[in-house]
Amino acid sequence: MNTVSTVPSSVNSERPYHLLAIETSCDETSAAVLRNGREILSNVISSQIETHRRFGGVVPEIASRKHVESITLILEEATQIAGIGLDQVDAVAVTQGPGLVGALLVGVVAAKSLALALDVPLIGTHHIAGHIYANRLVGEILYPALALVVSGGHTEIVLLESEGVFRILGRTRDDAVGEAYDKVARALQFPYPGGPHVDRLASEAQEAIELPRAWLEPDSYDFSFSGLKSAVLAEINRSRMKGETPSFGSLARGFQDSVIDVVTVKAMRAAHAFGARQMLLCGGVAANRGLRNQLAALCGKAGLPLIVPPLSLCTDNAAMIGAAADLKWRRAEFTPLEMKAEPIFSLEEWSVTK
Amino acid sequence: MMTELSVQPPSSPVTVLAFDTSTASLAAAIVRDGMVVASSQSFTERNHSVHIVAELKRLLAECGLKPENVDAIAVGQGPGSYTGVRIAVTAGKTLAWTWNKPLIGVSSLEALAIGAWELRIGRHELTTGTVWIVPIMDARRGQVYTSRFAADYTGHWEALDSDGIRIAADWTGILHEQASASDGVSEIWFVGDIALHEQTLGMSDRQDGVPVRMLAFSMEAGAVGKLAWSRYLRGEKDDIHTFVPNYTQLTEAEVKLQAAALVRRD
Numbered sequence: 001m002n003t004v005s006t007v008p009s010s011v012n013s014e015r016p017y018h019l020l021a022i023e024t025s026c027d028e029t030s031a032a033v034l035r036n037g038r039e040i041l042s043n044v045i046s047s048q049i050e051t052h053r054r055f056g057g058v059v060p061e062i063a064s065r066k067h068v069e070s071i072t073l074i075l076e077e078a079t080q081i082a083g084i085g086l087d088q089v090d091a092v093a094v095t096q097g098p099g100l101v102g103a104l105l106v107g108v109v110a111a112k113s114l115a116l117a118l119d120v121p122l123i124g125t126h127h128i129a130g131h132i133y134a135n136r137l138v139g140e141i142l143y144p145a146l147a148l149v150v151s152g153g154h155t156e157i158v159l160l161e162s163e164g165v166f167r168i169l170g171r172t173r174d175d176a177v178g179e180a181y182d183k184v185a186r187a188l189q190f191p192y193p194g195g196p197h198v199d200r201l202a203s204e205a206q207e208a209i210e211l212p213r214a215w216l217e218p219d220s221y222d223f224s225f226s227g228l229k230s231a232v233l234a235e236i237n238r239s240r241m242k243g244e245t246p247s248f249g250s251l252a253r254g255f256q257d258s259v260i261d262v263v264t265v266k267a268m269r270a271a272h273a274f275g276a277r278q279m280l281l282c283g284g285v286a287a288n289r290g291l292r293n294q295l296a297a298l299c300g301k302a303g304l305p306l307i308v309p310p311l312s313l314c315t316d317n318a319a320m321i322g323a324a325a326d327l328k329w330r331r332a333e334f335t336p337l338e339m340k341a342e343p344i345f346s347l348e349e350w351s352v353t354k
Numbered sequence: 355m356m357t358e359l360s361v362q363p364p365s366s367p368v369t370v371l372a373f374d375t376s377t378a379s380l381a382a383a384i385v386r387d388g389m390v391v392a393s394s395q396s397f398t399e400r401n402h403s404v405h406i407v408a409e410l411k412r413l414l415a416e417c418g419l420k421p422e423n424v425d426a427i428a429v430g431q432g433p434g435s436y437t438g439v440r441i442a443v444t445a446g447k448t449l450a451w452t453w454n455k456p457l458i459g460v461s462s463l464e465a466l467a468i469g470a471w472e473l474r475i476g477r478h479e480l481t482t483g484t485v486w487i488v489p490i491m492d493a494r495r496g497q498v499y500t501s502r503f504a505a506d507y508t509g510h511w512e513a514l515d516s517d518g519i520r521i522a523a524d525w526t527g528i529l530h531e532q533a534s535a536s537d538g539v540s541e542i543w544f545v546g547d548i549a550l551h552e553q554t555l556g557m558s559d560r561q562d563g564v565p566v567r568m569l570a571f572s573m574e575a576g577a578v579g580k581l582a583w584s585r586y587l588r589g590e591k592d593d594i595h596t597f598v599p600n601y602t603q604l605t606e607a608e609v610k611l612q613a614a615a616l617v618r619r620d
Contacts, residue, residue, distance in 0.1 A: 059607040061436065065598070068440050072451040073595045086452060102437055105403045106444050112407035113448035117421065337408040340401065 017090040019329060020078070020114065021322030024067045024107030025099025025127050026153065027051075027058045031074045032318035033082035033089075037326030038137060041082035043312070043319035046070050049193065056192045057182070064102035071110050078318070089118055093325030096124030096335070097345030098153075104341035112337050123325040124335035126350040127316075128154055129166065131282040133327070134313040134320035142305070146276035148267040150291070151283030151316075152178030152193075155263070156347075157221045157270050164327040164352035169270050170221025177259060178285045180225035184232050184255050188248045199288045202256035205249035209235060211258045221266050228258055260294045268298050279306045286314040327352050368586060369419065370426045371449070372579030373410065375402040375442040376434025376462040377491060377547065379572040382409050384417050385428070385579025392417050393576045403441045410445070421453050426591070428582030430462035430573070432600040433499040433517055434491055439599040447594050456591035458582040461600070462573065463489040463501045463517045469577035470545035470569050471505050482507075483540030486514070488529060490522075490546040490555070498522045498551060499602065502529070519602050522554045533564040545569040 016035050023030040032043040048066045052058045079086060094111030097104060108124075115122040131154070132147045147158040155172040175183070178195055185194020188201070211231050214224040232255050239246040271279055279299050285291065286308055299306040313320055328334065331354045369391075373382040380402045383393040392413055396405065414424075429446030432439035439462070450457035467489040484506050491499040502514040533539040541564060544555045548568050556566060585591070604612075 054611065055607050059605065061605045062607060064437070064440060065601070065605070068444055068447075069596075069598055071444060072447045075448070075451065076595070102440070105437060106440060109403050109406065109441050109444040110448045113445045114452055116407050116411050117449050117452035337411065338404050340404050 017329070018082075018084055018088050019091050019093050019123075019322045019325055020075075020089045021093040021125075021318040021325060022075075022107045022111050023095045023127075023130070023316055023318040023321045024071070024103050025095045025097070026103060026316060027063045027066075028316040029067050029070045029074050030316065030318035031078035032322050033078055033084060034319060034322035034326065037323065037329065040137060040319045041084065042078045043317055044074050044077045044081065045312075045315075045317050046074055053192055056186070058100070060100045060102055063100060064106060067103055067106035071106060075110070075114075086118060089114075089120055091121045091123055091325070091329055091334070092118070093123040093125050093322050095127050095130065095321050096339060097342030098127055099343060101341060101343040104343065108339065108341045112339070115337065121334040122337060122339065123328045123333075124339045125321045125325045125328070126345055126347050127321075128156065128158070128347050129324035129327070129350055130320035131314075132158060132160070132166075132280060133323040134282055134309045134317075135280045135307045136323050136326075137313055137319060138309050139307050141280070141307075142277040144274055144276050145278040145280055146267065146271040146274065147280040147282060148263065148295070149283045150177045150263065150281075150285035150288075152176060152182070152285075154283060155223050155225075157267055158347065159270070159274050159276070164331075166347045166351050168348060169274075170223065170266060172223040172225065173216075174224050174226040175229060177223075177225065177263065178283075180229050180259065181285070183229050184252070187233050187236055188252060195285065195288070198252045198256060199290055201249050201252040202290060205253035207247075207250045207253065208257050209247070209250045209254035211235075211254040213258050213262050215262065221270050223262065223266070225259065228255065256290050260291050263291065264295050264298055267295070268302060271304055272302070276304065279304050281306065281308045282314060284315040287311050368425045368583060369423055370428045370458075370579045370582050370586065371410065371414070371424050372428035372575045372582060373406065373442050373445065374430030374462055374465060374573050374575050374578050375406060375438045376430050376432050377438065377466075377573045379574075380405055380409060381430075381573045381575035381578070382406075382413050383575035383579050384413060384419065385576060385583055388580050388583045390576035390579065393574060395572065395574060397572070402438055406441055406445055410449075424453065424455060426456045426458050426582060426586050427453075428458045428460060428579050430465055430575075430578050431459035431597075432462050433519065433602040434462050436599070436601060439601070443597065443599045447597055451594050456586065457594050457597060458585050458590065459592045459597060460578055460581040460585070461501070461517050462578075463491065463499060464503065464513065465575075465577040465581055466491070466546045466571065466573055467501070467503045468511065468581065469574045470543070470571040471503075472577070473571070474569070475507070484510075484538045486529065486533060486539055486542045488542060488544050490544050490548055490551060492547045492550050493519050496522055496554075498525065498547075500525060517600060517602060522551045526555050530563055539564055541565050541567060543567045543569055545571045
């Protein structure tokens with residue numbers, strides 16, 4: 001097992017504890033300080049979106065270079081805003097994976113260096129656990145809970161039977177929702193990142209072009225969006241061949257209707273099947289209004305409480321990493337300094353063991 | 355030069371924690387007043403990010419050093435493997451910031467060159483005149499990260515070129531031509547990652563040319579620490595927040611974007 005457990009005296013004491021968390025898995029450099037696992041003292045996020053925009057997407061080597069440029073500055077801001085001294089940091093948490101390996105490495109090496117320099121435990125943290133536990137920064141989670149994780153890189157339905165125990169019920173077999181949004185946005189000639197543009201265009205459209213829904217096998221909670229993306233491109237080509245101007249609005253609406261229908265219906269089916277007491281919506285695509293509204297309506301009808309974190313906690317940020325790391329802190333499940341950044345990282349295996 | 359107002363007594367030793375991960379070698383050392391106190395080198399895994407911090411911890415413990423006993427953090431700034439250089443630079447920045455110690459970056463190529471040079475001096479392999487020490491790190495596709503230093507046995511050491519990525523064959527040609535044309539150059543030493551480029555680098559080792567030596571040599575952090583120590587004595591240090599690796603070149607994506615912009619301008 002990849003944990004060390006010498007329990008620092010601070011774990012079970014009454015005094016407040018502080019986790020310093022770092023997230024560098026993609027194109028945001030972020031550091032945060034949490035008090036007692038749930039109170040955000042700071043959550044500094046440096047987005048590289050302007051840098052990557054001119055390339056039409058995230059360039060991994062550039063993302064890694066940017067992380068090195070800003071890492072200590074972001075750490076300094078996070079501790080200054082939190083108003084704590086480094087000697088008050090009780091543990092250092094960092095995104096161990098999944099993510100872009102070169103980007104992860106910067107955060108991981110910084111976190112290890114901090115753990116050595118401050119002589120405190122290191123907590124390697126799962127990025128998706130972070131997205132899910134962002135909800136614990138908003139409200140108390142009731143178990144079993146069902147998490148719908150939708151972001152640029154991930155689309156997963158996760159069951160939490162008890163605190164910190166993750167079971168993946170379904171995941172995308174090809175593109176993540178956010179990826180499909182960005183690809184469709186490009187076809188609709190929106191600049192990167194185009195997801196929010198598609199959401200807006202869809203909500204303004206009066207009509208929808210009916211597009212296919214990939215339900216897969218009847219019992220499956222998995223997703224597939226590559227066919228839907230191809231259908232959008234085919235529809236654009238078809239109308240151009242006929243000399244017509246494709247209706248981007250109706251296409252955006254048709255695309256969004258299809259995505260939201262499949263995602264929400266499967267999430268609700270899973271919630272029902274596993275007796276979930278709460279629905280957690282998380283990940284950057286949780287900002288999508290169409291998705292929020294539809295899920296809220298379905299949860300309302302089913303009498304299932306829905307938690308959606310504010311946007312600043314939905315997109316990649318270090319506070320959510322601290323919130324997930326708190327699961328391990330309270331159980332004194334720490335990570336050795338020889339930890340390896342994991343571009344592909346199992347959420348289920350990251351579950352707590354106590 | 356010491357002044358009467360100097361706060362630090364001249365007898366107080368300066369301890370530098372030095373490391374470099376720009377090459378296949380994970381190199382770490384403790385250097386006190388320019389002397390290597392402890393040093394380690396490992397090649398077990400290319401993934402230096404796994405071992406670097408644990409190795410630094412081990413080395414500090416081995417020397418019985420606490421954070422307050424370390425006076426400066428010295429780090430190889432590259433060039434070299436992009437990912438590799440980022441690992442040492444990130445660790446260096448974070449340790450220096452957390453401990454509030456000066457961060458001193460040194461050229462990984464210069465460390466490679468001076469490390470090989472000092473090893474040979476130690477063995478009394480003497481020649482006369484000026485030797486050009488040319489550090490070599492493979493940069494793929496016939497390219498090398500390289501530079502040129504002039505050294506002689508009076509202790510003279512001088513950088514003649516800036517660190518850069520160069521085509522091995524072209525670079526070798528230039529060096530041989532210039533060495534032949536100059537009076538004082540007695541030998542050219544190619545040091546470092548030479549195995550892959552031995553044929554290219556030796557190609558102009560003609561009867562009439564300046565003699566060439568090929569010295570396979572892997573990075574040692576003692577040299578990083580010594581170079582940093584001399585910068586420390588000159589009162590030099592780097593700004594922790596803005597310190598970045600010396601990649602010597604833009605990313606491929608940026609190069610392509612610039613090329614596209616040039617085409618549009620035409």
